[in-house]
Amino acid sequence: MSVIVAEQLTRRYGSRRGIERVSLNVPEGVLFGFLGPNGSGKTTTIRVLMGFLRPTTGTARIHGLDCWKESHRIKSEVGYLPGDLRLYPGASGNDLLRIFGTIRGRDLRAAGTDLAEQFILDLSVSVRKMSRGMRQKLGLILALAHRPRLLILDEPTASLDPLMQDILIRHLRELAAAGHTVFFSSHSLSEVERLCDRVAIVREGRLVADETLAGMREKAKRLITIKWQQGVDLSAISVPNFLEIHERDGRTWSGSLHGTAGQLIEWLHAKPVADLVLGRPDLDSLFRRYYEHGATEP
Amino acid sequence: MIRGLLLKSFLESWVTTVLLACALMGIEAILAYALPTFLQQFSPQLLQLEFFRSIIQALLGTDVGDMLSPDALHAIAWAHPVVLTILWAHAIVFFTRLPAGEIDRGTIDVFLGLPVSRWRAYACDLAVFLTSGLVVISLGLLGCFLGGLAVGPENRPRPQHILLVVVNLYCLYLAVGGLSALVSSLSENRGRAVALVFGMLVASFLLNFLAQLWPPAARVAFLSLMNYHQPLLVLREAGSGIWPLADMTVLTLTAAFTWTAGGVCFARRDICTC
Numbered sequence: 001m002s003v004i005v006a007e008q009l010t011r012r013y014g015s016r017r018g019i020e021r022v023s024l025n026v027p028e029g030v031l032f033g034f035l036g037p038n039g040s041g042k043t044t045t046i047r048v049l050m051g052f053l054r055p056t057t058g059t060a061r062i063h064g065l066d067c068w069k070e071s072h073r074i075k076s077e078v079g080y081l082p083g084d085l086r087l088y089p090g091a092s093g094n095d096l097l098r099i100f101g102t103i104r105g106r107d108l109r110a111a112g113t114d115l116a117e118q119f120i121l122d123l124s125v126s127v128r129k130m131s132r133g134m135r136q137k138l139g140l141i142l143a144l145a146h147r148p149r150l151l152i153l154d155e156p157t158a159s160l161d162p163l164m165q166d167i168l169i170r171h172l173r174e175l176a177a178a179g180h181t182v183f184f185s186s187h188s189l190s191e192v193e194r195l196c197d198r199v200a201i202v203r204e205g206r207l208v209a210d211e212t213l214a215g216m217r218e219k220a221k222r223l224i225t226i227k228w229q230q231g232v233d234l235s236a237i238s239v240p241n242f243l244e245i246h247e248r249d250g251r252t253w254s255g256s257l258h259g260t261a262g263q264l265i266e267w268l269h270a271k272p273v274a275d276l277v278l279g280r281p282d283l284d285s286l287f288r289r290y291y292e293h294g295a296t297e298p
Numbered sequence: 299m300i301r302g303l304l305l306k307s308f309l310e311s312w313v314t315t316v317l318l319a320c321a322l323m324g325i326e327a328i329l330a331y332a333l334p335t336f337l338q339q340f341s342p343q344l345l346q347l348e349f350f351r352s353i354i355q356a357l358l359g360t361d362v363g364d365m366l367s368p369d370a371l372h373a374i375a376w377a378h379p380v381v382l383t384i385l386w387a388h389a390i391v392f393f394t395r396l397p398a399g400e401i402d403r404g405t406i407d408v409f410l411g412l413p414v415s416r417w418r419a420y421a422c423d424l425a426v427f428l429t430s431g432l433v434v435i436s437l438g439l440l441g442c443f444l445g446g447l448a449v450g451p452e453n454r455p456r457p458q459h460i461l462l463v464v465v466n467l468y469c470l471y472l473a474v475g476g477l478s479a480l481v482s483s484l485s486e487n488r489g490r491a492v493a494l495v496f497g498m499l500v501a502s503f504l505l506n507f508l509a510q511l512w513p514p515a516a517r518v519a520f521l522s523l524m525n526y527h528q529p530l531l532v533l534r535e536a537g538s539g540i541w542p543l544a545d546m547t548v549l550t551l552t553a554a555f556t557w558t559a560g561g562v563c564f565a566r567r568d569i570c571t572c
Contacts, residue, residue, distance in 0.1 A: 013570075052410060052569040072415040080411035084571065086404030088310075099309070103302030103412050142408070 001028050003150050003181045004049065009058035011044055018044040019205045021058065026183055026198075031176045033196035033213075034185040037291050041205040042185040043083050046154050049183075050080055062150065076104070079143035083154035083185070085135060093123030093138050100142055108145040115141045118167055132159045140168065144175075151175065153184040157191055169195050189287045201290045208290050213283075220281035221256040224264070227275040228253070240267050256282070303414060303422035311392055315430040318388045322381065322434055323441030329375035330445025334368065334453035341366035356510040359528035368453050373530035375442060376463045382503070382524075385471050388434050390495050392427050393478035396420065397564055398485040404571045416565045420479075424557065431471050439464050459536035463529040466542050469549035470527045474499060476556030477523075483560040483567065499523070523552065 004026035011018035019041040026032045036042045047053045049060055051071025060067040062074045087096065093116065094109070101108035116123050119137040127135060136159040143151060151172070157165045172182050172195065186192055192199055193213070200210040209216075224243070228234060228251045239245055242259025251274070257264055261278065268276065337344075342365050344350045354370075355361050357377055362370045375381070396419065400406035410416070439460065446454040478495045485491040502522040509519035519525045526545035535542075 047570075050407075050411065052407070054566075054568060071410075072413050072418075074413075075411060076413035078411070080407075082407035082411070082571075084404060085408070086571075087408060088405055091309075095309075099302060099306050100412060101302075102305055103414060105302075139408070143411075 002026060003028050004032075004060070004062050004183060006045070006049070006060040007058055009045070009048060009060055010056045011048055011053055012056050017041075017205045018053075018056075019048070019202070022202065022205075022207045024200060024207070024210065026181060028181050029176055029179045030181060030197045031172060031195055032181070032183045033192035033199045034183060034202065035187065035189070035192055035199055035287065036185075036202040037187060040202045042187075042202055043154055044205075045202065046083075046152055046183075046185060049152060050075075050078075077149040079146065079148035079151045081139050081143045081151075081153045081156050083158075085139040087127045087135055087138060089128040090126060092126045093121065093141070096127075096138070096142060097123065097145065100145075104146055106146060111145040111147070112141050115144055118171070119164060133161065133164070136160055137164065144171070147175075147180070149180055151180065151182045151184070153182065155186055156184055157186070157188065165191075189284050192287075193283050201287065203291055216283060216286060217281040220283050220286040221258055222261075222281055223279035224255055224257045225275075225277040226253045226255075226268075226273060227251055229272040229274045232272045237271070243267070256285075300418065300422060303419055304426060307423050307426040310395060311426060311430060314388065314391050315433060318384050319434040319437040322384045322438035323444075325378070325380055325384065326375060326438045326441035327445035329378060329381075330372075330442045330455065331448045332445075333366075333371040333374055334449045337374075338366055338368075338371060338453070352511055356507040358530040359506070359510065359525075360530055362530070369459075369533040370530055371453070372442075372455050372460060373463070373533055376460075376467060376529045377527065379503070381438070385434065385467070386474050386496065386499050388431070389427075389471055389475040390478045390492055392430065393423070393475050394482040394485075394488050394491045394495070396423055396482065397567075397569070398482040398491040399488040401486045401569065401571055402488040406569055407571055410569060417561060420561045420564055424479075427475055428472075431468060431475070435464055435468050435471065456536075459533050462536050462541060463532050466527055466529070466532055466546055466549070469546045469553070470523060472553035473523050473526075473549045473556070476553035476560070479560035480556040480563070481560075483563040486570070523549070 002025050004024055006022055006024040009022045009024075010020050022041070022045055034042055034045065044053065048055050049062060049067050051067050051074070054068050063077060065074050067074065091099070093112070097108045097112040112123065119141060121134060121137045121141065123138075125134070127138070130138065140156060143153065156168060160168065176182055176197070196213050198210075198212050199216060201208050230251070232251070234248075234251070240263070242263050243255055243257055245253050245255035247254040257278070264278070345354070345362070345364055345366070351362075354366075354374070358370065358373050397406060400409055409419070442455055442460060443457070474495075477498065478491070481491045481495050482488075485494075503524050505515060506519055506522040506524035508515035509522070509525070510516075526548050528542075528545070532542045
């Protein structure tokens with residue numbers, strides 16, 4: 001079952017571009033990474049999904065409900081963390097849990113306290129006295145405390161230290177394992193690689209990729225280093241088309257593998273190889289190429 | 299949910315409400331005591347001065363004659379610019395919180411991330427506004443009676459008459475609130491919204507003031523909200539049991555129209571904090 005369905009979603013700000021014909025389908029229980037460089041349209045997409053912006057054309061639905069017309073009904077099952085988080089300066093974490101709990105119609109204090117212990121946050125401190133990282137933790141606690149079926153997080157790890165990032169990632173994995181859906185935006189490639197089941201990439205307002213991380217890994221090149229044995233005539237070795245050699249440093253060749261490991265092994269079979277290093281799929285380069293080349297397949 | 303929205307609205311506004319209510323009580327008490335004590339005895343001489351007479355006429359919307367009667371003094375106490383400014387300030391500060399203040403501060407993202415409809419949030423704000431307005435004006439009324447205790451019985455405000463003035467003033471307060479809500483719903487910057495509403499009210503006050511002194515302004519005086527708050531006329535007619543129903547209707551309809559228009563704008567507008 002799909003939790004988020006966006007069809008041909010377009011949002012323009014006058015003559016300025018927002019997003020253009022973005023279609024998304026986020027299944028239940030997945031960790032969905034929404035990637036893109038700054039200004040690519042990630043936040044605009046999220047704001048349309050949250051019912052803050054009315055789409056110029058196209059539709060967006062969450063749990064089958066229209067994101068603009070039935071926004072308030074959707075949000076009882078949604079936890080949201082904005083990208084540029086601002087909280088009420090005079091309130092403490094406890095105050096906000098009490099007020100948000102009253103609005104949501106459930107007591108969030110126990111769950112909030114439990115999360116605050118995990119994130120190491122003192123809920124009695126007023127927002128005014130909190131550092132940026134502390135406010136981000138409080139925002140996450142407020143988004144997570146009611147254990148929503150869908151979490152929409154706009155760059156959630158911003159301002160968090162690596163330890164807290166690990167705690168958050170662990171928590172999100174647990175939620176996904178329990179059937180909750182997590183939709184989060186990021187421009188951090190490593191974060192997405194660590195966390196996501198599925199990735200969509202947006203660039204200049206358009207969706208340029210949407211597939212599983214496993215599928216991305218298959219597409220990604222692997223860095224490879226081949227060291228030939230002494231005395232081999234290297235000029236006699238012809239390079240197959242699934243291999244691209246970038247550098248030849250004496251007997252050591254470095255390049256990238258476009259094909260499968262099986263093809264490589266078959267080609268190297270009976271060749272005078274002294275050593276071989278085959279790297280992990282280079283998602284970083286793949287993402288960068290999506291960012292740079294846009295809608296065309298990298 | 300509604301309880302939560304009311305709680306949020308109350309927590310955000312109670313300090314302002316208490317401060318302004320106390321200020322209004324203090325001002326009304328001072329005016330109720332000071333006007334009969336100091337102004338009345340000099341009023342025949344002062345009213346000989348054309349400038350003073352014009353000012354009083356412009357303030358009260360009608361000629362006061364050769365002497366300031368107790369009714370005229372009570373009318374001054376409820377049309378005094380400081381009193382009006384306190385009430386305006388409360389209405390403007392209250393209604394520019396949502397949405398202009400929330401957008402300006404960036405907290406609207408978190409607020410509208412909650413399962414609340416914009417209309418419901420807006421309506422809960424109105425409920426708290428109506429209640430806190432009653433508190434502010436009631437404390438003003440209390441101050442008026444407390445100040446009256448320090449003067450002779452002939453100069454004390456008559457509760458049933460003053461109540462008519464205060465009900466009319468409450469209608470004016472609602473109209474200012476409605477206007478603030480409309481401007482706030484169209485704005486993304488609270489400071490600009492406050493300045494705009496305050497500017498409109500000052501213009502309205504000046505128009506009503508000028509209308510008494512300059513005939514061309516009188517022709518468009520109906521556009522001024524202050525044209526519908528004339529406490530001296532209300533007090534003069536109160537003895538005959540006549541309520542200022544026409545003025546109250548205009549003010550209440552203005553409040554209803556502007557508040558509803560503000561709600562429609564808020565419900566339909568894009569929320570953009572970036």
